[in-house]
Amino acid sequence: MAVQGWALVAVAALLLGGCAQTSKVNDAVSPATLATANKAVALMRIGAASPNCINVAVLLGTRDGDGYRRGQVITVANVRSMAEQPVAEVELDAGDHHVIGYGCAAEGGKANMVMDKAGPQTYRTSYAHFTVKSGEVVNVGYLNFGASHIGRSAFGRPLLVEVSVTDWPLREAEQFKQRRPGLFAQMTTRLMKVTDRGPTAPSGEECQRLKALQAAGKMQTLPASCVAPASAVSTANKPRST
Numbered sequence: 403m404a405v406q407g408w409a410l411v412a413v414a415a416l417l418l419g420g421c422a423q424t425s426k427v428n429d430a431v432s433p434a435t436l437a438t439a440n441k442a443v444a445l446m447r448i449g450a451a452s453p454n455c456i457n458v459a460v461l462l463g464t465r466d467g468d469g470y471r472r473g474q475v476i477t478v479a480n481v482r483s484m485a486e487q488p489v490a491e492v493e494l495d496a497g498d499h500h501v502i503g504y505g506c507a508a509e510g511g512k513a514n515m516v517m518d519k520a521g522p523q524t525y526r527t528s529y530a531h532f533t534v535k536s537g538e539v540v541n542v543g544y545l546n547f548g549a550s551h552i553g554r555s556a557f558g559r560p561l562l563v564e565v566s567v568t569d570w571p572l573r574e575a576e577q578f579k580q581r582r583p584g585l586f587a588q589m590t591t592r593l594m595k596v597t598d599r600g601p602t603a604p605s606g607e608e609c610q611r612l613k614a615l616q617a618a619g620k621m622q623t624l625p626a627s628c629v630a631p632a633s634a635v636s637t638a639n640k641p642r643s644t
Contacts, residue, residue: 405604406569407580414601416443417528421531422457422477422479422507423477423479424477424478424486424488424491425476425477425478425490425491425492426480426485426491426584427433427443427445427491427492427493427580427585429582429584429585430583430584431443431493431585433537433538434455434537434587436493436536436537436539437536437537439443440495440496440536441493441494441496441536441537442493442494442495442496442498442534442535442536442537442538442539442540443491443492443494443538443539443540443576443585444491444492444494444532444534444540444542445489445490445491445494445535445539445540445541445542445585446460446476446489446490446492446517446543446594447488447489447490447543447544447574448460448476448478448481448488448489448490448544448545448547449481449488449508449544449545449546449547450481450482450506451504451506451548451549452506452508454506454508454509455481455482455506455507455508456479456480456481456482456506456507456508456509457470457477457478457479457480457481457506457507458477458478458481458504458505458506459474459475459476459477459478459490459503459504459505459506460475460477460490460499460501460503460504460505460545461473461474461475461501461502461503461504461505461517462474462476462494462499462500462501462502463499463500463502463503463528464498464499465498465517465526466524469520469524469525469526470500470502470524470525470526470527470528471523471524471525472502472523472524472525473494473499474492474565475495475557476490476492477490478490478624481506482622487577487578487581488574489570489574489578491582491585494534496534496535496536496538496607497534498531498532498533498581499531499532499533499534500528500529500531500597501528501529501530501531501545501565501594501597502517502518502525502527502528503515503516503517503525504516504517504529504531504545504549505517513529516547516549516563527597527599529547529563529565529596529600530545530565530567530594530595530596530597530599531590531595531597532593532594532595533592538590539585539588539589539590540569540589540592541570541589541590541591541592542592542593542594543567543568543569543570543591543593543594544568544569544570544595545565545567545569546562546565546566546567546568547563547564547565548563548565549562549563549564551560552567552599565596566596567593567594567595567596569591569593570595584633593616604625604627604628608628609624609625609627609628612624612628613628615631
């Protein structure tokens with residue numbers, strides 16, 4: 403995945419800057435004010451991809467044709483500090499938004515980022531997505547992001563990216579209520595969805611069609627999920643006791 407361009411530089415600067423701060427909005431923001439501007443507030447708990455992460459950031463974007471256009475960068479400083487709230491707050495246009503990049507910085511070290519650059523301000527990959535409506539304050543959940551290199555080929559070492567989204571831990575939800583009472587009172591929770599980035603297993607009906615093509619000599623192999631394990635076949639063929 404390419405990680406280049408001024409978007410990367412912007413994320414790195416936010417992560418490494420000595421004055422790195424957690425993204426915040428006005429705690430007293432009102433639904434009426436947001437609705438007038440066709441805006442909404444998203445609240446995102448961002449996890450640390452590594453024990454070495456001090457500051458973390460997420461690059462948001464919006465759909466642009468077959469890809470995604472760069473939007474805002476949101477950050478959480480001192481993500482592991484018990485004294486800080488690891489929730490980024492951001493005011494966004496109402497509509498659909500995508501997580502198109504993730505970065506973390508170790509203390510005194512460089513920022514490591516994962517994003518799939520396509521062109522100037524555009525990206526190929528969405529890792530998770532959510533929708534906010536005009537006037538809303540939405541908790542989009544706890545984003546856990548992990549990436550690691552796998553194998554090696556003539557084209558380099560590809561990345562295995564693992565993303566999950568959960569509710570906030572109880573302790574952190576209670577802390578947020580105490581520290582950001584205005585936002586908490588207006589908040590509704592609607593977890594973002596992890597974006598499917600690969601082919602899904604064929605359905606039962608699709609497996610039958612694939613098997614028919616194989617039987618007709620039009621296909622050589624079947625997807626693994628369409629091939630019944632030997633134990634299942636033997637059990638299915640075993641006569642039932644009466």
